[in-house]
Amino acid sequence: MLWVPIDRDKPIPLTRQIYTEFRDKILRGDWAAGFKLPSTRKMAQELRISRNVAIEAYDQLFAEGYIESRQGSGYFVAAGIYLEQFARGQERPLPSAGDQPEHLIDFRSGVPALEQFPRSLWGKTVQQVCHDAPLSAFGYNRPEGRAELRDVLSRYLYRTRGVQCTPEQIVMTSGATQALTLIAKVLLNRESCVLIEDPITQDIQSIFTSTGARLCPVPVDEYGMNMHSLPSPLAGSRPRFAFVTPSHQFPLGTTLTIQRRIQLIQYARSVDCYIVEDDYDSEFRYESPPISSIQGLAPERVIYIGSFSKILSPGLRLGYLVLPETLVERYHKAKWLSDLHTPSLEQLALGRFIEEGHLEKYISKMKKLYKKRRQCLIEALRRTFADRATIWGEAAGLHIVAAFDGISFTPDVLTALEAAGVRVYPVEEHAIGKGRHEDKIVIGYGNVSEDGIEEGVRRMGIVLSR
């Protein structure tokens, strides 16, 4: 049964109402790429509209590229149309301006301390680069990015993350998000299956499923992806790759142990699939040095993703892929098709920023700040909730997860928290297999001051003890 709420009394033509409903479902990701739409005849019958109205609505969706037609089989949702902000906007209605408390404390994860961005140093570097850059930097450049930056980056990655690569294996991208999108474009289609940590950020799930690929979720425990839950190499279809966030699992925050890293490499070799290692925030590790990458253990098997969003600013949109040599050419082509290349002057500025040692100094300064914020958050949670709250994933990154005994973070509870002026993010939103993480929330502390953290936890305490 097709459920489309059409309202004949509205001053909006029926064609437009149906078009909008279908478009929104596609943008939200409710209907993934490859989803077969009902025939115009069936739609007309079920919605009691004329067939012409149904045809016109499909014509409009088709003309704008939301759907595609396949001869003799009807209409299907086109690939790559999920819009993250669109989906977010629909998930949880935010209180209207009138309802919102004066100062909402937003514990959104993955946002660094924006007020700390080294504006003048970065500005100076951009200015110098603009002055010194060769003429070629102002023209069209190669899809993989500027050689100057890739050269500096390959040395930085070896030094800090144990990544083994030549500059030729690096492709600069617009953040880790574009790196993930390129991976999906090059490696996936509707026959593919992806082994993926469960839970894992919804955005990443959507990027992979937008190609029509199937997710094969592998549960995460306190040591990362549970290797006992990997499908047997003999059981049917071969995964295209296993996706992991081994340094600091998102959202649960665990670190994949070395034993499991080795098991994962052995598994990938046995089924002949890649490992995609998303190393989005590994630099911030508080009690021990950063853990080396899986890439360094098996460079021929691993596609490594990095980003400057957490260590500098998400607004820069700078990230990269480190590829096995055999894949490099295909990614150049995919990047070129996507946006020709990442802006050259920003790349040169970043290269110089790293080369002159500013990045590592900045990371070391920020690590101290985040460590204090993290400590403040843990203490505030302990003071307010004692042993009713269990903390996960505090060893690294910019967020922790807190599990609350006897509490389920339903939409009502989240709305009550917002009304009290604090926004937190349920882990269950990121779960593929539902029902195991309803008691947990993600609390991002990167962009919240210590005062804000204390006040936010106080507000949580009032609501959650009701």
Ligand SMILES: Cc1ncc(COP(=O)(O)O)c(C=O)c1O
């Ligand atoms: C696990 C994970 N990977 C990738 C990203 C994307 O980061 P970027 O800003 O580099 O696109 C995020 C963002 O928070 C993330 O949580």
